Amino acid sequence: MNEPIVIRGARHWKTGRSIDVACAGGRVVDAAPAGARVIDAEGAVLAPGFVDVHVHLREPGQSAKETIETGTRAAAAGGFTDVLAMPNTSPVVDTVAGVQWVIARGRESLWARVHPIAAVTLGQKGETLTEMVALAAAGAVAFSDDGRPVRSAETMRRALEYARPTGRPVIAHEEDPDLKGDGHMNEGAVATRLGIRGIPAAAEAVMVRRDVELAELTRGRLHLAHLSCASSLDALCDAKRRGLAVTGETCPHYWMLDDRAVEALGTNAKMNPPLRSEADRHAVIRAIADGTIDCLATDHAPHTAEEKRQPFDHAPFGIVGLETAWALTVTGLGEPGHVELARAVELWTDAPRRAFGLPAVTLEPGSPADLVLLDSKDEWTVEPERFHSKGRNTPFAGRPVRGGVRLTMCGGRVTHDAAHASAEARS
Numbered sequence: 364m365n366e367p368i369v370i371r372g373a374r375h376w377k378t379g380r381s382i383d384v385a386c387a388g389g390r391v392v393d394a395a396p397a398g399a400r401v402i403d404a405e406g407a408v409l410a411p412g413f414v415d416v417h418v419h420l421r422e423p424g425q426s427a428k429e430t431i432e433t434g435t436r437a438a439a440a441g442g443f444t445d446v447l448a449m450p451n452t453s454p455v456v457d458t459v460a461g462v463q464w465v466i467a468r469g470r471e472s473l474w475a476r477v478h479p480i481a482a483v484t485l486g487q488k489g490e491t492l493t494e495m496v497a498l499a500a501a502g503a504v505a506f507s508d509d510g511r512p513v514r515s516a517e518t519m520r521r522a523l524e525y526a527r528p529t530g531r532p533v534i535a536h537e538e539d540p541d542l543k544g545d546g547h548m549n550e551g552a553v554a555t556r557l558g559i560r561g562i563p564a565a566a567e568a569v570m571v572r573r574d575v576e577l578a579e580l581t582r583g584r585l586h587l588a589h590l591s592c593a594s595s596l597d598a599l600c601d602a603k604r605r606g607l608a609v610t611g612e613t614c615p616h617y618w619m620l621d622d623r624a625v626e627a628l629g630t631n632a633k634m635n636p637p638l639r640s641e642a643d644r645h646a647v648i649r650a651i652a653d654g655t656i657d658c659l660a661t662d663h664a665p666h667t668a669e670e671k672r673q674p675f676d677h678a679p680f681g682i683v684g685l686e687t688a689w690a691l692t693v694t695g696l697g698e699p700g701h702v703e704l705a706r707a708v709e710l711w712t713d714a715p716r717r718a719f720g721l722p723a724v725t726l727e728p729g730s731p732a733d734l735v736l737l738d739s740k741d742e743w744t745v746e747p748e749r750f751h752s753k754g755r756n757t758p759f760a761g762r763p764v765r766g767g768v769r770l771t772m773c774g775g776r777v778t779h780d781a782a783h784a785s786a787e788a789r790s
């Protein structure tokens with residue numbers, strides 16, 4: 364329902380001041396219309412809705428793992444009003460019709476705005492570039508062959524050149540296919556002990572360095588997905604020093620866990636790039652704290668229980684992340700004092716909007732009423748069976764965390780209300 368709402372007594376995410384915010388007609392307004400519903404937000408922080416720039420919604424074609432409906436419902440529960448959907452579906456989103464289909468399905472679901480990312484190459488095969496200008500005009504917000512790298516430097520060069528006039532970034536999943544080989548976890552002592560073939564951190568870093576050079580050559584707009592290791596972060600820092608249009612993201616699991624988690628958690632700690640060393644984990648935290656990392660993302664990658672039950676070498680890469688993102692940010696970054704709460708919020712709100720050129724959202728009159736009400740003190744335990752996502756594949760099951768999402772509003776509509784966990788988004 365899109366009724367007028369007043370959020371009373373919240374703390375402004377940036378200033379910390381106590382504020383009342385009124386919403387009507389999908390926007391923040393000066394004053395509440397008569398009869399508006401009042402939400403008591405005492406003790407909670409009010410911020411623009413979160414944006415997740417890296418989500419696998421699995422539709423079309425893989426609805427056993429997730430659907431746009433369930434994935435966006437999970438997004439709303441995690442405080443997200445906007446998600447960028449990766450195109451490695453079945454079929455791959457590499458045509459105007461595909462982009463339009465994802466947009467239409469997203470509009471039906473009403474839980475969050477879905478922004479399609481289109482493939483860089485047809486079928487993500489790394490050969491023929493997609494019609495980027497037409498895809499951007501149809502609504503693609505970025506281009507990515509995520510799930511796999513663009514193997515050929517020449518193809519990547521052309522992709523950065525062709526994407527340039529669209530103003531949309533090429534999002535790179537960085538991994539040298541030869542160095543990765545048949546690896547399934549981080550190369551190192553843990554992999555050796557477990558007898559699992561490893562993937563060296565260099566598999567990521569050499570491709571990051573290659574693409575930074577190509578960003579310089581082409582003056583193209585490059586976004587580095589899910590950075591996991593120190594050397595990649597050095598390369599991102601270097602790109603910024605050189606004034607290149609390069610941005611980068613990392614994900615909660617890379618600051619929460621290192622490769623030792625694989626021993627205890629098995630396939631629920633299997634993702635790509637893999638959990639790295641403790642030193643890499645500290646480097647990720649430093650890069651978030653010092654601003655090298657531009658924004659955060661979940662790389663929400665749901666799989667079925669059957670798929671994840673397979674032996675480690677056969678199970679697919681990926682974990683879910685939408686419903687634990689904020690708690691892992693508070694627990695892993697805020698509480699230990701690595702970043703201030705306002706910066707933690709910014710990394711999920713203004714920062715991704717800036718990096719991807721999405722319209723700004725504020726708490727001021729006129730802004731879309733895309734809002735999230737956060738509890739930074741709320742303590743809870745991660746229970747995957749309570750997720751709205753179809754995916755239960757998380758390494759954080761049973762983990763006590765701090766930081767909850769009390770309420771999410773997208774376009775003035777309440778899409779998540781922790782007090783009534785079954786909040787109805789459909790009117």
Ligand SMILES: [Zn+2]
Nearest residue numbers: 509510536588
């Ligand atoms: Zn990826």
